[in-house]
Amino acid sequence: MDDAAEQSLSHDLGFNLGVLFRAYVKASNGVVRDIPGGPRGYQVLVAAVCGEAGNQSALAKRLGIDRSVMTYLVDDLEAAGLVVRRPDPDDRRNRQILATDRGRATWERAEQDHRAIDAHILGPLPEADVPAFRDTIERLAERVNALDPLDSACEVVSDLAAAAVPADPARRAPRTR
Amino acid sequence: MDDAAEQSLSHDLGFNLGVLFRAYVKASNGVVRDIPGGPRGYQVLVAAVCGEAGNQSALAKRLGIDRSVMTYLVDDLEAAGLVVRRPDPDDRRNRQILATDRGRATWERAEQDHRAIDAHILGPLPEADVPAFRDTIERLAERVNALDPLDSACEVVSDLAAAAVPADPARRAPRTR
DNA sequence: TATTGTTATACTCTATAACTATA
DNA sequence: TATAGTTATAGAGTATAACAATA
Numbered sequence: 168m169d170d171a172a173e174q175s176l177s178h179d180l181g182f183n184l185g186v187l188f189r190a191y192v193k194a195s196n197g198v199v200r201d202i203p204g205g206p207r208g209y210q211v212l213v214a215a216v217c218g219e220a221g222n223q224s225a226l227a228k229r230l231g232i233d234r235s236v237m238t239y240l241v242d243d244l245e246a247a248g249l250v251v252r253r254p255d256p257d258d259r260r261n262r263q264i265l266a267t268d269r270g271r272a273t274w275e276r277a278e279q280d281h282r283a284i285d286a287h288i289l290g291p292l293p294e295a296d297v298p299a300f301r302d303t304i305e306r307l308a309e310r311v312n313a314l315d316p317l318d319s320a321c322e323v324v325s326d327l328a329a330a331a332v333p334a335d336p337a338r339r340a341p342r343t344r
Numbered sequence: 345m346d347d348a349a350e351q352s353l354s355h356d357l358g359f360n361l362g363v364l365f366r367a368y369v370k371a372s373n374g375v376v377r378d379i380p381g382g383p384r385g386y387q388v389l390v391a392a393v394c395g396e397a398g399n400q401s402a403l404a405k406r407l408g409i410d411r412s413v414m415t416y417l418v419d420d421l422e423a424a425g426l427v428v429r430r431p432d433p434d435d436r437r438n439r440q441i442l443a444t445d446r447g448r449a450t451w452e453r454a455e456q457d458h459r460a461i462d463a464h465i466l467g468p469l470p471e472a473d474v475p476a477f478r479d480t481i482e483r484l485a486e487r488v489n490a491l492d493p494l495d496s497a498c499e500v501v502s503d504l505a506a507a508a509v510p511a512d513p514a515r516r517a518p519r520t521r
Numbered sequence: 522t523a524t525t526g527t528t529a530t531a532c533t534c535t536a537t538a539a540c541t542a543t544a
Numbered sequence: 545t546a547t548a549g550t551t552a553t554a555g556a557g558t559a560t561a562a563c564a565a566t567a
Binding site: 399400401411412414415419435436437438439 | 547548549550551
């Protein structure tokens with residue numbers, strides 16, 4: 168049986184992932200003020216620059232946001248002159264998101280800032296361990312992406328786990344005191 | 345100068361942290377259906393069980409949420425009989441959050457489920473590397489927590505970085521088409 | 522019929538500020 | 545005066561569903 172005395176929030180992987188993620192977003196927010204949509208706008212820009220944004224829905228899924236949110240995001244990036252939409256010649260339902268010259272220039276500055284953020288977050292690591300750590304994080308993220316669409320994560324954990332939690336309306340009860 | 349062709353969203357640390365964090369939250373959501381507040385309610389419960397929740401404000405800060413949100417969260421946990429509030433005898437402004445027996449039992453089940461989630465997320469790693477990786481993540485999170493309250497993260501990165509982004513009202517412009 | 526993108530709407534969640542109590 | 549907690553409110557962010565275009 169578990170011993171609560173030996174436990175601590177500090178040893179919780181989920182908690183620590185949250186800490187790092189929030190720290191990253193916060194730092195990113197500080198360096199993307201000229202990019203609409205904040206850190207996520209930056210990620211869309213990265214995808215556009217890298218030619219990985221040929222389909223809004225797929226990109227939205229990859230970034231963990233709704234496709235309708237992606238519409239607003241790309242609207243704003245387009246209005247800022249950082250990207251343009253173009254119908255995919257092969258399937259005209261799809262919109263390809265392409266970076267403009269200005270988008271590329273903006274990306275370049277933001278990209279440098281984000282590498283500096285990386286360095287700050289990973290600062291405590293011995294320099295020699297950084298590439299391996301980054302690689303590990305990337306590998307784990309890849310695997311999780313490959314598995315999660317099937318919701319296999321929760322099968323493993325519990326039969327009760329109906330992973331697509333449908334926003335229980337009673338979750339925050341109307342307070343009556 | 346950077347070469348966009350060699351870049352990819354997959355190599356972005358922030359992106360990968362987001363992927364892992366979202367995957368963790370999603371899996372956690374699947375196993376905390378009996379805990380009000382979802383994954384964060386669970387984290388409050390962990391803190392209560394571990395005796396690390398002597399002050400709502402401090403805990404809220406640690407979990408990255410607003411103190412007013414913490415009030416609602418603890419309200420719901422208390423209503424579910426998982427924790428109780430008690431005024432701190434040493435400073436009666438503070439409320440200590442203590443786990444009940446029921447809270448402890450609920451925590452025990454949830455804790456096991458979360459260790460299973462950990463195992464799933466970290467599955468791709470060689471078993472022997474897991475403890476070191478967990479330790480690294482914890483160390484990084486500790487350091488980031490020690491630095492971020494001072495916003496030194498962004499000083500390092502850019503002079504422009506006023507980290508406490510005050511919710512630019514023009515960020516999502518009212519769409520007029 | 523299924524899917525992409527869009528739009529409007531409704532809802533959830535969060536931040537803000539005012540208030541009480543303690544210090 | 546300053547801080548912890550609470551509360552109500554306003555606002556930002558998100559999901560939902562319907563629609564048009566394309567497959």
